[in-house]
Amino acid sequence: MEELVNLFHGFAVALQPFNIMVMIVGIVLGVLIGVLPGLGGANGVAILLPLTFSMSPTSAIIMLSCIYWGALFGGAITSILFNIPGEPWSVATTFDGYPMAQKGKAGEALTAAFTSSFVGALFAVVMITLVAPLVASFALQFGPAEKFAVYFLAFCSFVGLSKEPPFKTIAAMMIGFALAAVGLDSITGQLRLTFGVTHLLNGFDFLIAVIGLFGIGEILLTMEEGLAFRGGNAKINLRVVLQTWKELPAYWITSLRSCLIGCWMGITPAGATPASFMSYGIAKRVAKKGNNFGKGEIEGVVAPETAAHAAGTAALLPMLSLGVPGSPTAAVLLGGLLIWGLQPGPMLFVEQKEFVWGLIASMYLGNLVGLIVVLTCVPVFAAILRVPFSIIAPLILVLCAIGAYSVHSSTFDVVLMLVFGVIGYLLKKCNYPLAPLVLAIVLGDKAEEAFRQSLLGSQGSLGIFFSNTLVSSIMILGLIALFWSVIQQGYTRLRGATASGSQAL
């Protein structure tokens, strides 16, 4: 009941005229970011973060989270119309979305995508409203060992659930931890890993890394493909929208399943991309018209879009209540909180009620505004897509440079951004995942602090991480996540063995 009152206070905050304006600006910018190649959600939010320094934290987070919603919506536009996923999480949307567009049903596909996105997000927001305060009050009791266990679980899920080779995920993650360690050690106040370079005293800022790895790296990848760009046409009118809406309730089971998959994958930091693939895969196996998937089945658009948006939204739950972001974009938002002087984690729900509930209320409103904006403005965004890449690319590069500079007003950071860009290009080409690297830079210091404090309490014995039921169960969950693919392989092999064994009999 208290939550409901808080939520209504939140709506009062979010409905202030300035905040509504900020919301609309954020959504429009977000869709643009989602539509343009080389500007992803994480990178876009990172570039625009400095713009919010002069706002109040609540307005700032509303704007940045709306950019995020917008980017989630925008990814679907390019997937369906151009067969080019604007974001990794909309790759699965191309499978059925693009064939639909080719059959002249682009309007239906877009309406289905946007509506499912909205449903997925709404489901996740309701879940956040109900669950986040509980998780936060539970997490208030966490000591350093439990805190480290949560980080451990987060990073193990990355290794176990990502589709990249596990040791590449580990290598990428450890590079992130190492970069986070550079500079001043927060516990002893000693300098380390700087090798006498004064620029490294403060370590590597993850915002620079995000802009370089995701922004510049992505542009370099696009350059490799050449500058050619194939365009398509899109029209959505009210009749098509209403007709599609009439059709959609028939897929409620797929919707619900995708929502659940999305929420689960979003909370564990697997993120929106695997969620969309998983949801698509299961829908294909289960649906009546499963054989038609890939040829332009509307259910094949509903499943991945719902899951991706639910996961993208649910990723904010651990960010708010535990201080552990569930996706790179959530990590950038967390970085924003730190810059505004707010400490993410359970205390936020106690000390910054207005901020937290304002944000949660803005999630409801932001997604509604987003749905309206994308449904009405698709032709405009599709037209922007037809602007050639040789104009877009230098503008994005300049924007990245501005974003990198304005984090600390340092031109050295801009150079660093380019270095990260080239590294990002090479790593991506070699199949190293970038998300765990970024998350490790963000969480490195906190994870290390928790780890060392726990060891201090136990005089250096690792037994502290298995000293009570709570911490051991989190650690064991982490270990299961870590070896998940091995367990799965073993299981299928075992089943294969028994199957062939029974055949032999």
Added chain:
Amino acid sequence: MTTGSSSNAGPTHKLVEAGITLLIALFGVIVIVGSLKAGVNWGAEGPRAGFFPFYIGIFIVASSAINLWNGLREDNDGLFAEWGQLRQVLSVVIPTAIYVGSMPFTGLYLASIVFIAWFMRWLGKYPWLTVLAISLGMPIVTYFIFERWFMVPLPKGPVEEWLGL
């Protein structure tokens, strides 16, 4: 490394990946050395500064060794990229490096104008009028959005000082 003139030639994926894995391992070694300098054992106030990164460094080296082994064992004769594609990538990296490197001296605006104009004219082959409109327009819009409305100062050079901005 061989240089090929045909469009289908390029460095093999295996070779480049092995190189990158070795670079990552080297990075791990640097982290270990740096941690040793900072002290990896227990001091008066618990684990010393190098304690945590030391193990991180070991993890990097160990996982790189496995990645190297897996990469070399893999049956992948594909190309990392064709030379033509790499040339495309470098045609962005090199000018961006010049752009980024000149920023402290010329300021952001002048460097951006030249950079955008170069990119559009050279890679996009646009008529000069379009080139001028966009390369001048973007920095002006940037100035108003960042410096005027959101009060975010951007690096300025002699030209801006002369204009009194």
